Amino acid sequence: MKKLIVMLNIILFLVLANSVFSQTQNKKNVVQTKNSCLTCHKEDDNMPDDYNPNNVHASVGLNCVDCHGGDSTSDDEDIAMSKAKGFVGAPEKTEIPQFCGKCHSNINYMRKYNPRAETDQVSQYYTSVHGKQLKKGDENVAACTDCHTAHSIFKVNNPQSTVYALNVPGTCNKCHGDAKLISKYKLNPNIYEEYSNSVHGIALLKNKDTGAPACNDCHGNHGAMPPGVNSIANVCGLCHVNNLKYFEASKMGKAFKEEDYHGCEECHGNHGIKKPTDDFIGVSDKAVCINCHDEGEDGYIVAETIHGELKKLTSMYDSAKVKLSEVKKIGMDDVDISFILKDVHQSIIKARTKVHTFDTVQVAKVVNTGLKTAFKAIKKADDEISDYHTRTNGFGIATGIFLILIILIYLKLKTIEKKQ
Template identity: 30%
Template sequence: MKTGRTRGLIRRPPGRALTLCLVLLAAFLGAMAARAQDDLRCLGCHGKPGFRKTLPSGQVLDLFVDPTPLRLSVHKDLSCVQCHADVNEVPHTTMPQRVNCKRCHYEGNTMGAPQTSKYLEFDKSVHNLALLAGNTKAPLCQDCHGGHFILSGSDPRSRVSRRHVSQTCGTCHIQIYGQYMESVHGKALTMGNKDAPVCTDCHGEHDIQGPKVASSSVNPANVANTCARCHSKIVIMKKYGINAEQVSTYKNSFHGIANEFGVLKAANCASCHTAHNILPPDDPRSSVNPKNIPKTCGRCHPGANANFAKGRIHVDPEDRSAGIVYWVALGFKILTLSTLAGLFIHIGLDLFRQVRARKSREAVLPARPTEENEP
């Protein structure tokens, strides 16, 4: 039966399969043609270089669209009106609105968009909150991901790739972008270093939240853990000669402990190293350069003098490089252990003797229970 059916399929004339193929091809070509026709209608105007409109306010809108980037993007198979869905007549009677990506991008869509609800994270982000508050400059999806030339984040040409995302953020956050590009992180990025953190590594992607929000990765309570994602990894830190214990020494310091117990005014990593301006201590511009340390410490501890810059800040008493602190810690460890051992032995012997005394007393005077302890 099984073999018969197989044989039957092979022997069947190819007519029906061919018909199916042809129908599919026709449908595909038809769709292509329809799309091409749609797009041709749009490009009739928008394809002309120099096509522009002057608004009553005097603002000039460049309305020229080069179709090439779209054809190279992940949306290469979409026609204009699939995204610009509110455009249905030419010339437009109403001003076309900004594209709503959620038409396709939701979990369970049948349009072939990635099955993810990641975009929902955007709802609680600082950008969406600004948008809801009426800030017209607040970014939508396309402001970061690009309009027509949308590529996967893993594509190095993408606006949201590791290489380019900082630049993308920088289109609005210009000043911070300038600081970041001067910092040790930005420099490393420019050098093509794949470990270098970009904006989204610290701030998150869709769910970027302001530092005042408790769940934000850059909230004072979470900064150390955010930095620790790289700075406590020996594999990464070893490459750059940075001590991977910096995070744990911070967490064991009074600053770290106060922070852990919820005193958010206590210093976190960024309080001393700054957030975007991070520079190595040997850089004279660095906030942790010995020359600048009195000023940096003085922001919270008024009156700090040059002594604050002498010696290490991140002291690890377990490590020999801590110098005298290591020896003090070791001395106390030995003192504590030997004292406790001595005390335990003394107590043990005392109890041993008391038990023996009681036994021998019972042997002599078995009939008389007594509380006296004298042998």
């Protein structure tokens, strides 16, 4: 019995010792992760307005002192924010790029978090209009924190980020939409509105297609610049590859280079770019060709011919679609016709791209391929419709035969009944 009591005491002691030990350990952990900056700034209600505890820096374990210096383990404000402890506080606007660059330009440091991290943002920034102006001491221009914020920074692929594709136009517009500010630089403050109604803006902002270009896709981000005359076509060509290829090889492309014209922008515009229609080319009021080409000129004839070719194909496509809807309406097989029509639609896209060759022969070649395919679809639709009529006629004949049989049987029955 005594032995049992001794054993129980030992067990009790071990349990208590273990719980005391683990409490000490926990306390030690708390001290280690203590952030007196947050404690005091929260107490004083003096937190940065844009502070988000989930920001990218906090999420990888960095805290205030990693940017601002000082000692977050000390409860004493004088020690915590002493220069001796490396406290630098908030940087001046002109110092911000270097402030962020302390880490972001240091590949040896950045590699810890992302081995593929780019570290040339600061050097790129100083090549941008923003960077050049900041260097001159102009504090109105954007530095890192104007686009990324200071304390709500998120990765670019995080929808919360101010530089997430869908948020970029709004972020740029904070300054570029400020008429008072932007007029100092003789820039248009309505670019956001123009962009929002453009084909790109609708795709990005309305349809949430993050593949559509935002401001930075054409202007660059850290090295943001308006594209130069010679680079506009290349900027558009990043996405519109074939259009650029055809345009550069065309007579028009060469002439544009010689005349220093603004490439794509001359016909399509820039921020407010609209989805081009087939009337964009041609000689009607809506066409852009007549802005430069007068009646009788080669260019005028080419524009007229290409427009005619496109119209031929699109009209045939529309007719085929009407036939398809007829086939659908009568419940016949529309699957193959739909597939063929997809090929026709593909030809239309190709022909519209070929417009940038400004070569009537090349456009006509694609149009003819499309026309042949459209004819095939119409023929197939006609076959289906004719087949349907054969079926209805067959049903009519069958019903007639059934009716005759029914009458004959009925008469036979009557005869039999009479005999009985």
